[in-house]
Amino acid sequence: MSEDRFADVGRGIRLCYRETGDGPPLVLVAGLGQQLLSWPAGFVDLLAGRGYRVITFDNRDAGLSTHADYRPPSLGAILAGRTxxxxxHLGDLARDTTGLLDALELPSAHLVGASMGGMIAQTVAAHHPDRVRTLTSIMSTTGARFVGRPRLSTWALMAAKPPRTREEAGDRAVRLFRHIGSHGYPFDEPGVRARATAAWDRDHSAAGVGRQLAAIYASGDRTGELRQVRVPTLVVHGDRDRMVHPSGGRMTQRTIAGSRLVVLPGLGHDCPAGVWPRLVDLIADHARAEADDVAA
Known part of the structure; x- marks a missing residue:
């Protein structure tokens, strides 16, 4: 297992990251409330085996990275736009990501983001295009109203009281991912529980999730800025996603000129082992196509 390392990325933010493999850098950006552990080790190893230096990290307010010290707004305030x-906001999280590239002395990298991580990666591509070799946006959206929204049943699960113990953290993760996960693939309850309890051991502050969610909503509709994205872009979404409705992926593809959309049947809002080979092929082929274009 890769070891935790730390990088000062500017503006008083310190990020925890891990590296696996050698080759062109490929950065995996985690989603809302998720730590670098949300990228399963087997999935990371498959990407590294395709010849990439895979970098995972905890966004600010997650895991072992810097946490803000202000009280998060309530869910009602977030949805009403009172932050x-x-x-x-997402622009700050995007600057954290480029700050990590700076700390690692990387002029650019392939960016792969899931859910909120997709929003962060999109924002990097819009505002710092020279830092992005390719963009892969997975199970994400543009912030436009009425697309990519969670189901009401998903909101109900998200609004539940945060866990108070390690065991409760595992139970909550199992309930959530049974709902939003990939109903077209076997559900790996032991794996979900193990990642949730390992995440609890690293950090079990619930406030960061609220602050990250507020950052998403404070950033609003990003359609205009995403129309300026010119980096090679792949959009991947599952047709069973109850967290970010598949309309979010379709809108992302329509908004980013020249992008390609791949809809994976049976995939929800997670990364089950059954989808790893297909997803790794998509990411690696997309990155390799950019390298071939540069070499041509």
Whole structure:
């Protein structure tokens, strides 16, 4: 297992990251409330085996990275657009990502983001295109109203009281991912529980999730800025996603010029082992096509 390392990325933010493999850098950006552990080790190893230096990291307010110290707004305030003036937004999380590239002395990298991580990677591509070799946006959306929204049943699960113990963290993760996960693939309850309890051991502060969710909603509709994205872009979405409706992926593809959409049957809002070979092929082939274009 790769070891935890730390990098100062500017503006008082310190990120925890891990590296696996050698080759062109490929950065995996995690989703809402997720740690670098959300990328299963077997999936990371498959990508590394395709010849990439795979970098995973905890976004700010998750895992072992810097946590903000202000109280997160309530869910009602977030949905109503009432967030503190000093709160961060997706642009700040994007700058954290480029700051990590700076700390690792990487001029650019392939960016792969899932869910909120897809939003962060999209924002990097829009504002810092020279840092992005290719963009792969997975199970994500543009922030446009009425697309990519969670089901009401998903909101109900997200609004539940945060876990108070390691065991409760595992139970909550199992309930959530049974609902939003890939109903077209076998459900790996032991794996879900193991990642959730390992994440609890690293960090079990619930406030960061609220601040990250506020950052998403404070960033609003990003359609205009995504129309400016010119980096090679692959959009991947599952047709069974109850967290980010598949309309979010379709809107992303329509918004980013020249992008390609792949809809994976049976995939929900997770990364089950059954989809790893297909997803790794998609990411690696997309990255390799950019390298071939540069070499031509």
């Amino acid at each position: 503190p003036a000093h709160a961060y």
